[in-house]
Amino acid sequence: MSFPRPDQRAFVGSYWEQSVDKPRLERQLIGNALFDVAVIGAGYAGLSTALKLAQAGVSVCVLDAEHVGFGASGRNGGFCCMGGTKLSNRQLIKRFGLEETRKFLAFQVAGINLVAQRLKDWDADAGCHSKGEVYLAHRPSDLVDLKDEAAFLTQNFGIKTRLLEKGGLAEEGLSGPEFHGGLHVPYGFALNPMVYVQALAREARKAGTRIFGKSAVTRLYRDGERWRLNTAHGAVRAKQVVLAGNGYAREDTPKWLHGRTLPAMSSVQVTRPLTDDELARQGWTSDLMASDTRILLHYFRLLPDRRFLFGTRGGLFENGKALAAMQRRARADFDRMFPEWAAIPTDFEWHGNVCLSRRLTPFVGPVPGMDNVFAALGWHGSGIAMASISGEKLAGLMLKRIGRDALPKAVQEPLAKFPVPALRKLYLQGAYWWYGYQDR
């Protein structure tokens, strides 16, 4: 039997990894252990649940296949913003009604507030910036849609947005040949996601949570009154289990997950630090985090050290050739959108999985048919706020401190199975082509 040595950490090459101390190598689970609750996945959701449970005096462990922040929690663009679904607000209203949609939006803002409050309470310097975020119209016609959206948001949700006409973008330091105006939404901020997830792990540990690294759960089954979670070198028996692996969950643990999530890829690139002159030439000096109106969106922001972070959605297969092609495409998009920086080298590039669900909404709650197993996953690429608040609320549900009506209905529909799971990637490929066509 061989145990991983301390230097066998899986690095993904992200800018965030080198901006913090080396991720702490958690002890591997060896032998048998007994906990009240076992959480699978040491990301925002799992750690938030664990933190809250531990604070309530519950004995809880978190099992991760790698280490804290190895998954999307340590790889994302650091956009702590509204989101968590691929449905538009209009679609949400159609499906859940106006009141429930309001509740869902309020939940999103509560998530943002929770993250802000934590960073403040924990004195974590996550390099925060950006007052809210801005959506940039990548076609003139999209500005009309944004105007509609602004009126819609005010009327139905009281959200006061600010519309930026094309002519006003330069003054805001948001220039680019592909931007035809924008909509500023006041909620949200940008942060270093790795600093946040590490602080979250630290607090969870402080509260009494045990975190095990390199401890992928390979099997989950009933063992008397408890659930048994097998790992390579040990097993946990727990009364309650939380599935929080999101886009990194093993599909066969438990079987219920099979065919219910669709991991899709997102890639991020970070340039070398830009000089004043380079920023001025491109006309991008704002610290606002931004995304464009493409369905296959780009998201970008100027980091506090003046590197530029540029993310792209899309890409299906995690093999070398496909990845290289995806990074090339992303870089080409960047060069086109920020032509003055076309010659600026990329210092970091990496990718990660976002987790989509068939209903296009997250799922937080008890897993149907599996007593005492809960799940919190499916953030659709906007998990910093949504996974944090959902994880915390899930702990509240498990402790019976809150009822299910404390959560918006939009996060409570159990994950549905994709019709023919084996074809999921093909559906997505089809969707990408179709969206790519629509985005032109």
Place this chain on the structure above:
Amino acid sequence: MLSRLDLLTANDTPGKHPPSYYAATANQLLEFAELDGARSADVCIVGGGYTGLSAALHLAEKGMDVILLEANRVGWGASGRNGGQVGTGQRVEQTELEERHGPSHAKLLWDLAEESKALVKDLITKHGIACDYTPGILHADHRKSFVEESRDYVEHLRLTYGYDQIRFVDGDEIGDLVGSPRYHGGSLDMGAGHLHPLNFALGLAKAADAAGAKIFETTKVLKIEGRGTDRVTVKTDKGNVTAKYLLLACNGYLGALEPTAAAHVMPINNFILATEPFSETEAKALIRDNCAVADSKFVINYFRLSADRRLLFGGGENYGYKFPQDIRSFVRAPMLEIFPQLKDAALEFGWGGTLAITLHRMPYFARIEPNILTASGYSGHGVAMATLGGQLLADAVSGTAGRFDVFERLDIPAFPGGDKFRFPLLVLAMTWYSLRDRLGI
């Protein structure tokens, strides 16, 4: 947080003033009987704060038969608990009002605001109200980038509105005026001022009583009947009042009494502490010229010296219904941010209160029915504006509604969610802005 707690009882003892510095230094706490039995009047007013008391006074002076019902004590709500600042203009800056409503409507709103300050001073003189009125409010910028805006705004008020009581204060001078390292500039407005808010409210009550208004305390209105008819009846625990007109002057404490008014205002809580009294030298080292100070933070810090030279410091909001357990420590944190030198100062009083805001931060004046009128939602700018609001209600009832209409025309939108306005997103939005401030984003 979102359940329907009754703010008339949630944080206070019914019928008793809160443990505030103001209650401890009240000139004379008035006592009025509880309503018992059926009565009728020309006008029934619900709420014994600035709005209701001023309406009662002005109506009684016109010879009308007025009954005012107060659930607890006169001046018990925000009128007896606030920061005591008698501010210039509206809660929203004139430049913004010009953009929203056009220059001529903005000018009318400015003129009414000027009138409101004059009204407060007139009432103090006319009725001999001892409430320590002192001129001067300093607006202090906590960000360097705001200072130029302050300079521009002062210029704008001087040029466009001919207001010469205000002047710009630069970064050097502000350090002399306020003993805090946090401010970079601002403006000093000698046309504004500050006073003992509870004593002002009690003075209004005394004047209204003397003018013939009948005031009842510890009389909570439970229900409104006869809507849509020319006689409205309000029911209380032990009695009822039937009147031709009903004026709702409950502001943040309206609760679910009337859904239309409730949909337009959102109650939020605010907190103040009072330190021990300082020596003259110590007090001058905090605020040199005894002006009141309001700063530019989203969760605004407002502070001033009391007549006995305590620092009264307001700061920290919460958007739930319950007050924090320990208000003094809750407000101490923002106070030490502004005045780190006060870390050893004894804090002798701490209290909270509930104000009401509107979606656009302008007061909500409306005729809910032809004979049911309301004025509320002063959004933290109520000492003078509510006093004027009461007078405008009185005017509207007695047939001269011109000035009431200037506000009613603002067409304040309801909060999304109707009378279930405790729509969490808006509450969370406020929390977000205050967190953003604190994270320094």
